[in-house]
Amino acid sequence: MEPVQVINPDLFLETEAGRVWTPERSKRAWADSFEALEQSLSDADKSSTRLLIVCGLQGAGKSQWIRDYAKDYAPCVCFDAALPGARHRKPILDMANKHGLETLAVWIDTPIEIAKQRNLTRQLYKRVPDESIESVARLFEPPQRNEGFSEVIRIVATM
Template sequence: MSQSFYVGDAAGRVKNWKAGAKRDFSVSDRKFAANLKLPFRTPEEHFLGEEPTKSWDWRSINPVEAMSEQKYASIDEFPSTSTIVSDKSEVILCCGFPASGKSTFSRRHLIPAGYVWVNRDTLKTPARCLKAVKETLSNGGKAVVDNTNPDRKSREPYILAAKAAGVPIRCFWFQTSREIASHLNFCREKQTNGAVRRIPEVGFNVFKKRFSPPQRAEGFSEVVKIDFKPQFDSDRDREIFDLWT
């Protein structure tokens, strides 16, 4: 490896990086080399002796820089009027991009506290999700709705169900940016060895198109913003997060 280098034309070069040149279709070669910690060269540099161009970009976040620049919020930094969990019947409704950390947060903080996990990935339809929430509340339980819930229309049925049961409903709004969520989308597929499949890019586009910020006026007792805070279960998970995707 110490004597190796990588040559590829998916180098992230922009249009007209040299006179008349087209934009590179991808940055995958450059990222692959970076992940392997190998020197990278384009074919023009290696075979034709041209000078390396500066007209290129990664087209995605630098995960290492994102880690250092992110203003992480700890659990202790929740608003003073908020607590993560309640000992009374309630609904917590998540809102955020796909792969923004909703399920991880639910598994770490809510499910162990007795919240019934309601998720469309497992229940398949909105009707089944709503039914599970209503059944939970009828038994005096607590539920967390772990879906993207981008707009008022998707959130309203749960607000009405909570109101009918006479219990509060809080919205946990995940502040993870699309760039980081997209990165996490690739990471978790690798971290789980394919058990969690990557979400197509259209899923992110649909969320962005439909999104309206959750507000207390919709019927929430509280809207709590959840900042992205990475917590790695292993050194391998951290190493995967630090790779370009």
Template sequence: MTVPTTINPDDFLETPEGRIWTVERNEEAWRLSYAALERTLELAPASMRVVVVCGIQGAGKSTWIASQPASPFTIYFDAALPGVRHRAKIISIAQRLGASVEAVWIDTPLDVAIERNAARTPDKVVPPPRDRRRRTAV
């Protein structure tokens, strides 16, 4: 591993037609993300660190990760992860496999995050929570 690895569940929603979100695909994306974290840590040197990057959609998590200096010993987990229960499985996997864990919260005003989210391509716009169950494709 020579560059930082980023694991983002949204990446597992990508198709040749763009990102497609359903409840079932989202659950599978998270399962694949956890498996990718385990697989990466199992193959990595003992001195790995996992940085859990949290914040609301459109906060700038991916942009912040891209601005970090390259390190062959860092895995970034990029997702909203608003509560302790959302981060627990990532932390558990990392600790079980001997990695140190840090969390970074990207604090962005809600109006700025909403504006950024709206500026995304249609397949990458994150719908408000009440609309998610109905969304099958964009």
């Protein structure tokens, strides 16, 4: 197992022509990401591997944080997605509990205007509509330890 594994539903939307989103492809991408997570957790060394659920607005800097800092938590599996509510995080926590893995939340807390600005710097096919970022911001519930996390790490992002 790699020291840091990353599972991101967006990666399952990639095609040779770039990222293609449709409701059907999105549903399949999430199913594929849960399947990949199940496999990674099943293969993990239960005595040392941790699951990091890295959540926040689109454009918050989740993937960048994983590239820069996840190695400090290795060996780990990182689930990289907005996951705005406890109900969105619950299936992932349930899977980790089934496999007996410690799970940490890493909340990248970024103001919506900064997230939107960062989104504009992405390649065109990776940009998220502002309406989607605004929707996640309205729905966002900060992760809490009582959801089942051993720790909640809040990263307050600035430009």
